[in-house]
Amino acid sequence: MLDVKALRADAQAVAAQLQKKHFELDVSAFEALEARRKSVQVSSEQLQASKKKASKQIGQLVGQGMSVDEAKAKVADELKDIDAELESASTELADIQAQLDAMLSGIPNVPHEQVPEGKDEDDNEEVLLWGEPKQFDFAVLDHVDLGGRRDELDFERAAKLTGSRFSVMRGDIARLNRALIEFMLNQHCDEHGYEMINVPYIVNNDTLYGTGQLPKFAEDLFKLHGDSEYYLIPTAEVPVTNLFRDEIIDPNQLPLKFTSHTPCFRSEAGSYGRDTRGMIRQHQFEKVEMVQIVKPEDSWQALEDLTQHAENILQALELPYRKVRLCGGDLGFSAHMTYDLEVWLPSQNTYREISSCSNCGDFQARRMQMRTRDENGKPQLVHTLNGSGLAVGRTLLAVLENYQNADGSVTVPEALRPYMGGKEVILAK
DSSP states (O other), X not given: OOOHHHHHHHHHHHHHHHGGGTOOOOHHHHHHHHHHHHHHHHHHHXXXXXXXXXXXXXXXXXXXXXXXHHHHHHHHHHHHHHHHHHHHHHHHHHXXXXXXXXXXXXXXXXXXXXXXXXXXXXXXXXXXXXXOOOOOSSOOOOHHHHHHTTTOEESHHHHHHTOSSOOEEOHHHHHHHHHHHHHHHHIIIIISOOEEOOOOSEEEHHHHHHHTOTTTTGGGSOEEOSSSOEEEOSOTHHHHHGGGTTOBOOGGGOSEEEEEEEEEEOOOTTOTXXXXXXXXXXXXXXXXXXXXXXXXXXXXXHHHHHHHHHHHHHHHTTOOEEEEEOOGGGOOSSOSEEEEXXXXXXXXXXXXXXXXXXXXXXXXXXXXXXXXXXXXXXXXXXXXXXXXXXXXXXXXXXXXXXXXXXXXXXXXXXXXGGGGTTOOEESOO
C-alpha cells in the first residue's frame, strides 16, 4: 500500500508515476474524499473543544454556589447535543476512512525510476544473456512428447483425475522433479544463506491482503468454500512474507532470508487459450521460493543478490537464459522493480519466464504493518523482496528439452546426478 502522506502531499505527482504502470489514479475522487475527511475531522475537533468547554462550566457553576447536580443539569442539554453531533461525525469519519482504505488497497506500487517505459513483455529491457543455446542435428521434441514416450509425463490421466492444466509424473521424471527441488533448496540454504521454512498451503484473507493479492486479484485465486475465508496459496511468497505481520522485528535479526518449497495454485483467470499444451501454465505447480525481509537501506543490494541466487541455479544446471528488467506495463501490482529470468526452450525457439525477482520496497510491509527500528529506536517499515528460485515445473521441462538426445533419451545434468542415484541418462529405450 502506498503511503497516504505522499498522496496528500501531491496526488498528481503520484498519478504521473503510476502512469508508467498504465494505472489511472482517480485524483479527483481521492481529493474529494480527502476534503470531506478534513472537514469532518475539523468539525469533530471543534465539537470536542465545545464539549470540554461545557464540561468546565460545571466546575465554574459549582464555584459560584450551585450544587453539583444543579450544575450538571444546567449543561446537560448542551452536552447531549454535542455528544449526538460527535457520534454522527465519528460515523461519517469512519465511512470516509473505509472508502479511502478501499481506494488505497487498489492502487499499485509506484515503479522505480529505472523501470523502463513499455506496454507489455515485448518492451522489457534485456540486461544479460547467459549461455549459448545448443544446436541440435535432429528434430527436437517438446517436453510433452519426450515424457509421453515412456508414459512418465501424463496429462490425459491428470485430466481424468481433475481436469485440464494438471499433470501426473512417474518414474524417472518424477524423480528428476524431486531432484530439482532438493538441489535448489540445498543451494539456497548451503550456498546462499537462506533458512529453510515450511508454511501452510492454505491462508486467510489478511495474509493475501498483506502481499497484495486481495482484494484486487481474487479471481486469480482458488477459494475454499465453507464457514471460513480460506484460500490455496498462489505462491509461497504469501505465507512466508506474512510471517512477521503486525510485528516489530529486532533490527539485529535483519536481514531475514527464507526459502520454501510449496505447491502453488492459480486459476489463471484471463489466460484461457494461452500455453494450453504441457507444463508451461498449470493450475497446480511447484516452486522453490526465496523471500528476504531487510532494512530499507539494504533492499536494492538485496534485489541484486536474490536475483543472482536464482541465476546461480540456472548456471549450475547449464541452462541458457536471459535476464530482463520488466517495463512499467508488465510490472506486478506490488513490485517497485522486477527482474525476470527467462530460460531457453528449444521446442519453442525462444526464452520463457522461469523466475521473477522483485523489490516491493515498503509497499507490502505497510499493508502488513511489519516494522523494525531505525538507529534512533523509532519504528520504521521494513522492505520485502521475493523471487522464484526456481519454478520447478518449468525448470524440469527446460532440462528435458535442452538435454534431449536423438534417440529420445535425456542426459541428466551433472549437478543433479547425485540426487538421481548416479544416473546419467533417463528415458532411454
